[in-house]
Amino acid sequence: MDKKGKISDPLARGLAILELLGVEDTGYTLKEIAARVGMSKTSAHRYGSMLCDQGYLARDPRSGLYRLGVRTLSLALAIIEHNDLVRLVQPLVDEAAARHGVHIDVGILANDAIYLIYRRDSPDTRAYRSFSYSSALHYLAAGKAAMAFLEPEALRELVGRLDLVAQTARTITDPEALLADLEQVRRQGFSRNNEESLPGLIAIGAPLFSLRTNAVIGAISFDSATATYSMQEFEDRFAGYLVELAKKLSAVVSL
Missing domain, CATH: 3.30.450.40 (GAF domain)
Structure with missing residues (x-):
């Protein structure tokens, strides 16, 4: 983290978003993700889009809420099994x-x-x-x-x-x-x-x-x-x- 307590490392930011979405199943808006992880809304949008493209997150087109995607579920099941x-x-x-x-x-x-x-x-x-x-x-x-x-x-x-x-x-x-x-x-x-x-x-x-x-x-x-x-x-x-x-x-x- 930097001196203001914000996560600065790109990988750490992505993992922080995944951890955040793993706590609540109700989903988060971009504004909420940005505030809770400690990044700008622009950065949150960039990370959210990248993680959605890779299947780790999913965005509800009606509500705009982000939730964990199917690839995260697959990874979790693999961890449990092995x-x-x-x-x-x-x-x-x-x-x-x-x-x-x-x-x-x-x-x-x-x-x-x-x-x-x-x-x-x-x-x-x-x-x-x-x-x-x-x-x-x-x-x-x-x-x-x-x-x-x-x-x-x-x-x-x-x-x-x-x-x-x-x-x-x-x-x-x-x-x-x-x-x-x-x-x-x-x-x-x-x-x-x-x-x-x-x-x-x-x-x-x-x-x-x-x-x-x-x-x-x-x-x-x-x-x-x-x-x-x-x-x-x-x-x-x-x-x-x-x-x-x-x-x-x-x-x-x-x-």
Whole structure:
């Protein structure tokens, strides 16, 4: 980035646009892309046109909104099929999803964000949008589970960098309140998302650690609709299973 925080490298700009479109499936206008990535509208148009020509983006001719294109989907499927990390995680997650009937996300922490590497949906959560990549760690169960186990100084610095936006009335947006919540997560070993990201959606999360360095590297979350379980029922029923599964996943992702 340059001194003003704008992305200057051409490849980084293109990747930043793809990452942006991967977060929201509602699409973005050129003006929104330019503002969020940090470039002029002219540059956004040039990059958007190039990525559309290559199939990585698609533009709706009626609304003008840009979304991810079919080539991105093909690339994502290839990664899922051939990535060693996904192959190691998949059987454990699939078994847990089949046994417990819950939505499961596994994400890896990097660059102040959490990146989804594997997901299993459940029938009661298919109506809800879930993250594929998110820098809004403070309202995701997986994000909070990973953040809580950072070193204290690194955690405070991260909280200071995050944009603590409110997704619902229950989202924690005060830095000190968030730090207190994360301390509770650290003590009990798992996090809660009590309708903090979407009304009607609850989740619990547990951290993944590198067995070589003992550093937190990601998290796993179980999600459910409030129509199926209350927060307390969900926590009482699944927190123990979640923490044990997180330990098993830590063993395989650290190989």
